Each structure stands twice: as structure tokens, then as C-alpha cells.
Amino acid sequence: MTIPAGSLLTAQDLRKAYGPTTALDGAEFSIHPGEVVAVMGPSGSGKSTLLHCLAGIVMPDSGSITYNGREVTAMSDAERSALRRSEFGFVFQFGQLVPELTCVENVALPLRLSGSSRKEAERTALAWMERLEVDELRKKRPGEVSGGQGQRVAVARALVTNPRVVFADEPTGALDSFNGERVMELLTDAARSANTAVVLVTHEARVAAYSDREIVVRDGRSRDMERVV
Amino acid sequence: MSIGHTLLGLLESGPRHGYDLKRAFDEKFGHDRPLHYGQVYSTMSRLLKHGLVEVDGIEAGGGPERKRYAITEAGITDVGRWLATPEKPEPYLQSTLYTKVVLALLTHRDAGDILDTQRSEHLRSMRILTDRKRKGDLADQLICDHALFHLEADLRWLELTAARLDKLREAVTR
């Protein structure tokens, strides 16, 4: 594959096996700043594994991942976790909010971890919560809000550090279609206005319709539908 | 659905007589609407005229059903092109898509590719509707949602089919 000019994050020939199971078998990927790319494909095809590799959470057995000109597979664990903290945001299907903290504390957490003062962090957090229409929940704990509300809080937390890439794995998987679409609308609006790239794993077509283009993963290999047609 | 392409595709596995083609078509695709012999012969003569099939022999006894047809290189290319071109997202597309998938399996082409290309075509329409919905008023939103749910139904069928391609291959090539 030739790497498209201006890509922020690219992967080439990624391979990853878990024991006898091949999860990735030569997968490729690329995304531009501000682009929303849907990752689709059957269950077990390697979508989450691809996302975890791209985000530096899982190391591939071989292949190359380049973020902003730097080779991710050559970084130390510490460098990769610094990269994740400063440049990436994450939204998953469930269970990502810390149950003991209030919603605003949850959203502020990534800023606190990178050294912001509590006051400063919570002010920024609240601004994001307003944007995602969940600022009224600031004092509640995750156990006291609905699934759709909790997911919007999680999106606010993913965006609070102004990441350059948001990784979302089935972010609407546990929501009904109205709430799922609302989350997508808010996530993609916020991402577009901040030029944040979004890697969106989903099996739902209505959710994928919020993306700019899709890639399909089958048997650990990816297919970029834009470049085929 | 394109009967011409379907009959052509059925010829890829080897030459067949007119009556044999009709039988194969009815068995695989014509459950509710078997072909008339007339349709078969008018289609075959059109394909002959375009050089997509050739007459491979005529059985003694005469009648048009006794002609044996073979696909030409141009015919194979034509089937390939038809299979690779996504269908315009519209109602009742599943019968055409089903036919394409089965033909791809029968002719050892990649049926998954057909489904990927079709998904992509559907998503293209869905993106346009989603964009209109985001910018529109409530009426626009409701109208777009209706269209989106229909396209989504096609895609759910497509994903289920994709997940069962191996089983379908076994069933149709048996």
C-alpha cells in the first residue's frame, strides 16, 4: 500500500496471533486529521484487535504503525502510554466510567492525570459536558445515569484533552437507535470542529453512516472501500 | 433482475442445452417465478447476437431447446462486470443481490467482494441521507429516517448473508 499523503496515523501489514488464532493477517489502515473512518466486518474478524494495535494498547507481532511520523512499534511501553494519554481519546461499549467518581470528575480525570489542577480540569470538563448536553449530571455518579447519558459522559471524557485521534469501539452498541445516533452526532460534530480523527468500530450501518468512509476487515485483512471503487 | 446475466453465469460451469438452462434457473432462482421457454430463447438469441454465447452443438430432432450453448470469453467478462457492479439501493434489490451471490459462489468468484461493494454503495446513500438529516428540520429528519431504516434492513440481510457464505456455498454447489 502507498501511504496517502497527509495521513496522521497509518498501519501497514499488521500481523497478530493469539496462540493458534490469527487475529490480524496483513491489515492496513490510514486516517487523516479530522477524518471519521468506520471499521466494519463480521464478528471475530479482527476489528477490535486492529483498533487496539493502532492505539498502542496491543503490540502487533509484525508490521508498522506510524503516528505523526513516529514508529509506534518502536516506542517503549512508557512512551506509548504517554502517547495515549496526550494524543488519544477512547470510547468503549461499556464500563469505562469510574463508578466512585461523579460524572464531572470522570470527565476531568484525563486532565487531572496529566497534571491539571482540580478547578481547571473541572471547568474544562464542564464545558465539554455542556456540549454533549449532560452538564446537568455533573454531580451524579455513573450508576445514577442512563446508558445514553453515561455514553455521552464517556464521549466528553474522550474529547476533554483535545486528542488528535479518538478510538471508539462499538460506542453505541448498548444504546437504542435514537440515543446511539445522538451520541454519534455529538461525537462527530465535536471531532470535526476540533479536526480530531475518529476510528469508529461498528457493525451498525446507521452508525457507520456518520463516517466519511469505511474499511472492512475480514479474516484479519482490511479492505479500504474508498480505494476499491 | 438481469435474466441474461444469470443465464450467462449458469453457463460458466459448462455448456448447457436450452431446457437444461431453464431447469437450472428455476431450481436456483425461480422459486416463485419460473422462466418461460420463450424468455430463455429470446434471451439466448440476444446473447448470441452480442457474441456472449455461441452454439456448441445441436441435438438431432431440431427445436430451439435442442441447441447447446457455451459461454464465450466476452460472456465471462460480462458476467464478471455485472457481479462487480453494485446495485442501486432500491426496494426488492435482495433478489438480484441473492442471484449475484449465488452465481459468484457457483463460478468460484469472491462472493464476499460483491457484498462489500454493495455495502459500500448503500453506505454512500446512507451518508447523504444522514447529512441531510443533520442539517434538516424535523420533517426532513423523519423522511430521511424512513429511507435510512429501509437501507439498513438491506444491510442487515447483507451482513447475515456474509456470515453464512460458507453454508450457502455448500448448499448451492451440492
Ligand SMILES: Nc1ncnc2c1ncn2[C@@H]1O[C@H](COP(=O)(O)OP(=O)(O)OP(=O)(O)O)[C@@H](O)[C@H]1O
Ligand atoms: N486477548 C485475546 N486472546 C485470545 N484471542 C483473542 C484475544 N483478542 C482477540 N482474540 C481473537 O482474535 C480474533 C479477532 O478478535 P477481535 O476481538 O479483534 O474481533 P472483532 O472483529 O472485534 O469481533 P467483534 O465484532 O465480535 O467484537 C478472534 O478470533 C478472537 O477470538
Ligand SMILES: [Mg+2]
Ligand atoms: Mg470487537
